[in-house]
Amino acid sequence: MTAVTDAPATGRSTPQWRSALHYLLSGYVYMLTLWFWAIALPVVAIIMFIIGQNVDEVTSSGIAFTHHGALWFPFSIAIILSVTYLPIHVANGMTRRSFTRAALAVNVIVGLLNATIATGALLVEREIYHAVGWVHGGTDGSGIAVFNGGVLVYLLGLAMLFIAGQVSGSLIGVAYYRLGGIIGTVALPLCLLPLAAVGLLGLGQGEQWNPWSWTADLAPWGTVVAVLVVIASAGAFHLLVRDIAIDSKD
């Protein structure tokens, strides 16, 4: 025989999207983000130390190479969240609308968090480079300083890129879940538009890091278009999720 207790209060004090956001941030993202940096930063430090022992002058930032990880790792997690968490969320009585809000909020918060940590690490690294007489240049080998356009501009560019990457990941996940393997694959270029728009247009040549070492120099219109594409993609994500059917478990 088990104990029977009184039912708890029936009212909900926390909106569903905030409950989901709390779970996603605490259970998934903080943990994964902190693990990523806890691994990446010591690895970069060790590699730079070894390189420093073998060359006279280093001309590229080591930390800047971690931007790939900070971009593609959350991108992958965003895909997984759409595919695996969405059905659990809805099947446990929460609306699709609350999932959309929580997922997009996670994209923004994690993007900002990663961009801030990366920029902070770059600032520390710059001081070390200056102290040992190295050149704190970007990863493209051009010798242009990482913070050529200013620290805040660099931070903004990274944040936009990391957020766009996660929006692309969210779109890919939900496109495969809703549309299936074939159409999901066909839709990949569309899903990658936010990432491509920020990476290729973004803040302009020499102002931000980008994953393809080339950025169109169309400022400020490139930036405007990139931001609009990310916002439109978030809207597309909402439209794909809003009446999605949750798979049966048969």
Added chain:
Amino acid sequence: MTGYRLHTDNLTVSYGKTTALTGINLDLAPDRIHGLLGRNGAGKTTLMSVLASLRRGQGTVRVEGQDPFENEAIMQNVCLIRESGDLLLDEKLTTNLSFLEDARPRFDRTYAESLMATFRLDPAKKPQALSRGQASAFGAIVGLASRAPLTMFDEVHLGMDAPARQRFYHEVLHDFAEHPRTIVLSSHLISEIAHMLETVTILHEGRLLLSNEADDLHVSGATLTGAAEVVDRHATGQQVVGTQDLGPTRQVTVFGDLDEAALAAAERDGLTVGAVPLQDLFIHLTDTDRAEEAS
């Protein structure tokens, strides 16, 4: 606590070119235990999925008078347990309880933990590390402890062994008595759950076959038990839907409006007359092969 009233009007659900439900008109009263029966592919899971807002259909669906789809106030109080539940597979059971506490406004964690002790589930384990029976038990616990005004169990006890199933049935009845709500039970183990059901709804090939009070169904036929030759004599001319033999004793289930005089005569001849078992009735009503042979 009050359970939710359910209503569907001309509900049709299709998966591509396949129609899973056709024109379902159904009313289920609140604060009762309803049985939802049907053979594999009859549309039971689809119907419950629509009620739980997992998918949309054509037609009208009302839960407590409201469209449940994307209705936060309704959805959070509708709990469908599909097999072992929809859980965070890579999180511990205790983390899953915390997640459910946030998701379900009436979730009773203390009750859930006491049930976990009863079913001997380790809170530190992850769902993917549970045996099938343990996973089913945890799904049942989630459904019970959610205390949702509409709680639906879809074959939740499939993996449980007989003692665990009995414990589950006991808990359903016990908790229902303490906290009345609308419960829908779907199962192929009809004889095990028949005593719990207040109403019975049978789906067959996507259509509503019947939705009646369980008591009315039990008197829609009779069982005659006794010496085989005496039973056969009294069953002649009746619609026999089931026969069981044990040595010289035979039990037949007859279906239809039975003549009171004929039943009284059977009792005078030493036969035991009983209510029709739900399972026999279900088999009779959904036996497509027999119906085709008869036609």
